[in-house]
Amino acid sequence: MLSYHPPFMDPVRLHVPTPSRAYAVTIGDGMLDRIGPLLDEIGAPARRFVVSSPLVWRLHGQQLARAVTLEEPILVPDGERFKQLSTVSRIYDALVRASADRASTIITLGGGVIGDMAGFAAATYLRGIALVHVPTTLLAQVDSAIGGKVGVNHPLGKNLIGAFYQPHAVVIDPLVLGTLPRREFRAGLYEVIKYGMTSSATLFERVARERKAIFARSVGALMPIIAEACTIKGRIVTADEREAGVRRILNFGHTAGHALEAVTRFRRFRHGEAVGYGMLVAAELARARGALADRDRQALADLIVSLGPLPPIADLSAAAILEAMQHDKKIVAGRLHFVLPTAIGATAIVDDVKEPELRAALRKIGTAI
Ligand SMILES: NC(=O)c1ccc[n+]([C@@H]2O[C@H](COP(=O)([O-])OP(=O)(O)OC[C@H]3O[C@@H](n4cnc5c(N)ncnc54)[C@H](O)[C@@H]3O)[C@@H](O)[C@H]2O)c1
Ligand SMILES: [Zn+2]
Numbered sequence: 001m002l003s004y005h006p007p008f009m010d011p012v013r014l015h016v017p018t019p020s021r022a023y024a025v026t027i028g029d030g031m032l033d034r035i036g037p038l039l040d041e042i043g044a045p046a047r048r049f050v051v052s053s054p055l056v057w058r059l060h061g062q063q064l065a066r067a068v069t070l071e072e073p074i075l076v077p078d079g080e081r082f083k084q085l086s087t088v089s090r091i092y093d094a095l096v097r098a099s100a101d102r103a104s105t106i107i108t109l110g111g112g113v114i115g116d117m118a119g120f121a122a123a124t125y126l127r128g129i130a131l132v133h134v135p136t137t138l139l140a141q142v143d144s145a146i147g148g149k150v151g152v153n154h155p156l157g158k159n160l161i162g163a164f165y166q167p168h169a170v171v172i173d174p175l176v177l178g179t180l181p182r183r184e185f186r187a188g189l190y191e192v193i194k195y196g197m198t199s200s201a202t203l204f205e206r207v208a209r210e211r212k213a214i215f216a217r218s219v220g221a222l223m224p225i226i227a228e229a230c231t232i233k234g235r236i237v238t239a240d241e242r243e244a245g246v247r248r249i250l251n252f253g254h255t256a257g258h259a260l261e262a263v264t265r266f267r268r269f270r271h272g273e274a275v276g277y278g279m280l281v282a283a284e285l286a287r288a289r290g291a292l293a294d295r296d297r298q299a300l301a302d303l304i305v306s307l308g309p310l311p312p313i314a315d316l317s318a319a320a321i322l323e324a325m326q327h328d329k330k331i332v333a334g335r336l337h338f339v340l341p342t343a344i345g346a347t348a349i350v351d352d353v354k355e356p357e358l359r360a361a362l363r364k365i366g367t368a369i
Contacts, residue, residue, distance in 0.1 A: 006342040009219065012227045014147060018241045021166040025146060025230050027040040029219045031173040032060065032134070038264040042169050044105040044129050049098070051091055052109040052265035053078035056136050059179045064109060064134070071098055078113040080266055083153050085161065086117055091121040099314075102223035105130040105168075109185075111137035112144035116162075117351070119150030123165030131167045136176045138188025139272055142195070145170045147247075158258070158329070164242055172230070174222040182215075186307050187272030189214070193223055194275060195232045197300060198252045201345035203228045210301050249347050252339040253278035256362070259324035260313065268311050276304050277313060277365060279341075282363035285353065286340040297345050318362040318369060322355060 011028025026038060051074045060063035061073060065273070074094040076087050095104075104127060109120040115133050122131035133145035151162015177185065189207065196204030198289060205223060223288065233250070240247040257278030261269055269277075283300050285291035304310075327335060335351040340349050363369070 004100050009223060012223065014168075014227070015033060015236055016170075016238060018148065018238050019024055019168050020148070020164070023167055023169050024232060025170040025172065026350075027141075027172040027174070027223060027227050028164055028203075029173060029175050029223070031171050032176065033067050033128070035064065035110060035134070035171050036171065038171060039068060039105070039132065044132060044168060045103045047100065047104040048107055049074060049095065049100060049104055049108045050053060050109050051076065051114060051121070054330055056110045056114070058077045060109065060136060060176050064107075070107075071100075074118075076114070076117070080113060080153070083113045083117055083143055084092065084155075086150055088121050088152055091118060094127060095110070095121070095125055098218065099147060100125070100129070102126055102129060103252050103363055105132060107132045107134055108145075109134045109136060110140070111135070114142050115140050116150050116159075119165060119167070120152060120162060123150055123163045125280055125293055130268060131165065133167045133170045135170070135172060137180055137325045138177055138226075139190075139191055141172045141174070141177075141226055142188060143191050145232055146233045148241065151360075153315075158261075168353055170230075172226060174219050177222065178217055182344045183270060185215075185217075186196065187270035188306055190228050190272035190276040190279070190304070193300075193303060194250070195229045196342060197279060198249050198257060198347045199232045199236075200228060200346060201343075203232070204299075204303070204344050208299075208306070211306060248337065249339050250345060251337075251339070253282055255325060255328055255336065255338055256321065258282035259321045260316070263316055263320045263326040273310050277361070280304060280363070280365045281358075281361045282339060283341055285338070285357060286342065288360065289340070290342050290359060291348065292343065296341070299344060300341070313365070313367050316367050318359050318367045321362055325358070 011026050015023040018022050049071045054075050076090055106122040108115045122129050135141045135145040148164045148166035150165050151159050154160040210221045236247050253275040257274040258273040283297040287297045337351050338353045339347050
């Protein structure tokens with residue numbers, strides 16, 4: 001029988017030599033079909049357990065199962081509200097029942113929720129077994145699969161329980177994004193804009209210029225933006241694995257973003273959407289201080305608006321958002337650390353942001369008093 005295989009682009013391989021582990025991030029269309037030799041090449045232990053969600057497994061599991069010999073898949077729910085210890089417990093249960101040992105590899109197939117939970121299981125089961133991330137959302141491909149942060153939420157706060165545990169490999173296939181709902185796809189794009197705004201004017205301009213092809217999920221448009229985002233994240237986490245310094249710039253847009261998520265009880269926004277607003281707040285703050293040209297603030301606002309509508313914020317009070325910021329993990333010794341853009345592709349971290357200027361920036365982007 002004849003079958004048609006579209007011509008694959010050559011995969012891009014990035015090296016991420018963090019202090020605790022060096023690993024490769026391989027990006028290529030059709031990588032899911034080619035993962036077997038790659039796992040053998042890195043010496044991933046032979047018993048391979050995939051952890052996924054029922055939906056992602058149904059969409060992409062068979063393709064993975066054809067490419068590599070797998071144990072019985074471990075399927076757990078992947079909504080943010082399931083990102084908790086009891087779900088990780090279910091992963092442990094399945095591993096124990098299957099007598100998983102140190103000769104085992106966990107492959108995560110899913111978005112950031114699956115990657116964070118199954119990554120935490122890999123970090124802790126038998127004090128650590130091999131971990132390979134196969135991220136299936138844009139957010140996971142450009143952000144959560146790289147850098148080694150794994151963990152779960154506590155009922156009283158997001159990501160309060162976790163570890164730094166670098167994967168042994170990351171395998172990215174942009175073709176899996178073809179099934180991703182548009183809103184999830186856009187949520188990932190805001191994080192791509194974050195890399196552009198903090199670290200690369202070239203990436204920023206590429207997203208603006210190729211927006212249509214990116215939304216059409218054209219592999220030719222997606223490959224370079226995913227590769228550049230991963231390059232930036234890989235470089236930053238290699239320089240500062242445990243977020244003592246430069247890695248903090250990746251929190252750009254996240255201080256106000258997290259507060260927006262918290263005041264709406266994590267129900268209104270996709271994380272990336274809240275970061276979209278958070279970047280606008282930071283840009284307003286920077287402009288008001290004279291640290292950012294209004295032209296650059298406008299370019300950021302235009303790009304964010306061009307991706308489509310964000311959930312409303314006019315009913316959210318600036319006071320409640322300010323209050324939520326007081327609980328932020330980025331508070332060090334009582335001072336809120338804020339990442340401010342200074343140009344497209346450049347940032348500064350400040351710790352002297354005062355409440356009135358924050359309030360003014362929140363009002364500017366459209367929150368209530
Ligand atoms: N570890 C890190 O460094 C890091 C960084 C950023 C975010 N995160 C975490 O990532 C999580 C968010 O990740 P996310 O945005 O990927 O959300 P997610 O994992 O909840 O996935 C979003 C939705 O997309 C579905 N999905 C996944 N892949 C799909 C595909 N190919 N086709 C169709 N549907 C698909 C999922 O089933 C889910 O419903 C948060 O918990 C956040 O804390 C972690
Ligand atoms: Zn984020």
